[in-house]
Amino acid sequence: MTDPFVESPVSHPPFVYSSEVAYGCTFCGECCRERWRVPLDEPTCQSLKQRDWNITALRDRARQDPNFFAESIPTLSTRMAFRNEQGQCILLGQDGLCQAHHHFGAKAKGVVCRLFPYLFVEAPEGIYVGYSFCCRPVRKPQELKTATNILKESVEDTWQEAKNFFPGIHYQKATPRVALGWNIDIPWESYLLLEQGLLTVLSRQGAPFRYLLAAGYYYLNLIGLFLKEFPDRSMEQIHQRVSHFVEAMSKENFERVDRMARRGKARMGLRRYVMSMMLGLHQAGMKARDLRDSGKGRGEISRLSLMRAFFGHFGGRSLGTTLPQELLSEMAGRYLRHVIWRKGLALGSSLYRLGGLCREYAMLLVMFSLIEYYAGVFASGQLGAEEAICEAIRVVERDFVLHAGKDETGPAEQDRDGYDLFLSLFDSLVHSKSFAPSILRL
Numbered sequence: 001m002t003d004p005f006v007e008s009p010v011s012h013p014p015f016v017y018s019s020e021v022a023y024g025c026t027f028c029g030e031c032c033r034e035r036w037r038v039p040l041d042e043p044t045c046q047s048l049k050q051r052d053w054n055i056t057a058l059r060d061r062a063r064q065d066p067n068f069f070a071e072s073i074p075t076l077s078t079r080m081a082f083r084n085e086q087g088q089c090i091l092l093g094q095d096g097l098c099q100a101h102h103h104f105g106a107k108a109k110g111v112v113c114r115l116f117p118y119l120f121v122e123a124p125e126g127i128y129v130g131y132s133f134c135c136r137p138v139r140k141p142q143e144l145k146t147a148t149n150i151l152k153e154s155v156e157d158t159w160q161e162a163k164n165f166f167p168g169i170h171y172q173k174a175t176p177r178v179a180l181g182w183n184i185d186i187p188w189e190s191y192l193l194l195e196q197g198l199l200t201v202l203s204r205q206g207a208p209f210r211y212l213l214a215a216g217y218y219y220l221n222l223i224g225l226f227l228k229e230f231p232d233r234s235m236e237q238i239h240q241r242v243s244h245f246v247e248a249m250s251k252e253n254f255e256r257v258d259r260m261a262r263r264g265k266a267r268m269g270l271r272r273y274v275m276s277m278m279l280g281l282h283q284a285g286m287k288a289r290d291l292r293d294s295g296k297g298r299g300e301i302s303r304l305s306l307m308r309a310f311f312g313h314f315g316g317r318s319l320g321t322t323l324p325q326e327l328l329s330e331m332a333g334r335y336l337r338h339v340i341w342r343k344g345l346a347l348g349s350s351l352y353r354l355g356g357l358c359r360e361y362a363m364l365l366v367m368f369s370l371i372e373y374y375a376g377v378f379a380s381g382q383l384g385a386e387e388a389i390c391e392a393i394r395v396v397e398r399d400f401v402l403h404a405g406k407d408e409t410g411p412a413e414q415d416r417d418g419y420d421l422f423l424s425l426f427d428s429l430v431h432s433k434s435f436a437p438s439i440l441r442l
């Protein structure tokens, strides 16, 4: 019997697409106007240098410096990035199109530019095609529906490229076992059953998404407590028990977890503490990164700047918002369900990653609160509620969930200790009964 986790040289599992989230590049140029560093790989750099830039609006720049489009960033795995000027990639033309793509074809773009926003997870049952919500039509499906010009791309070629050139966020492989928490590992098949159960809990109508999120939290904690009862567990036995649990919860229409969500008691200050630490870490991290990129610092987060940022938020403005709850539930719900569907709880490499399904799910509750917080900040500016929530999801996806790693916007890996300090304190809170109702303001 072939081991499903060992690749077959000839064929590959079928591509699996989400029923809720779709993608097509509408040439909006938003990903080229991001503040992240777009890694530039050596082969692309060499091929762009050979191009005839005289036919483009960048002819003068190219005459002055054949490397005009490149910038050295030692912390990136490619050690180079596309030059970013006035908040956008230097190759983004006034027409909003990438000049390399426009004049020399899609293959002339950098590998990461060709891979974004695809996130492939290869598993025995299929290759899951997930997307980054930093891509505008992924966040705003209406724009995809009404777009007249959509880039023709081969998912097969993009998957091959991600697999061969950019393992990390764009390509990951499923693991035979997934850590649940409580030192319990479950087989991949059991994880898929639990994921399906969780997505069913989170897709129900008629309740604000924050209650569904809390029900999901108790759902995962209950399976953990259930499996802890059986110390003698082989993978087969665990799978039987997980199947039994998922079936039983569904049969009672999730009554038990809904009851726990309704009865949850919030604890004063817990949410403000966790949010202030997350916002403080982010603020101090971005400052450290900017100092490093401007050559004025090594990129480490000083404890002092972390404490200052933490207390700034802890004592600062209300972290609550008055956004339309139905709109927030719909937009944040679609995003966070996709994070789970694209295997973001089981796999990933963000700086805020804790490891273990229950802790990752607990962090998802914090991501919901961060979306609410940022949407409140943006809505108090000029943005309408929908655009404010859309922007908040982009910031959370970029800076906390998907692109918050060494290769993207985050500070360098070596100053993880600031994060470890917070994450160990976070750990002490995650299993407290009041965690979910506090973070979700139930």
Ligand code: SF4
Residues within 6 Å of the ligand: 024, 025, 026, 027, 028, 029, 030, 031, 032, 116, 117, 134, 135, 136, 137
């Ligand atoms: S990949 Fe997405 S964000 Fe980038 S230009 Fe295309 S549609 Fe816009």
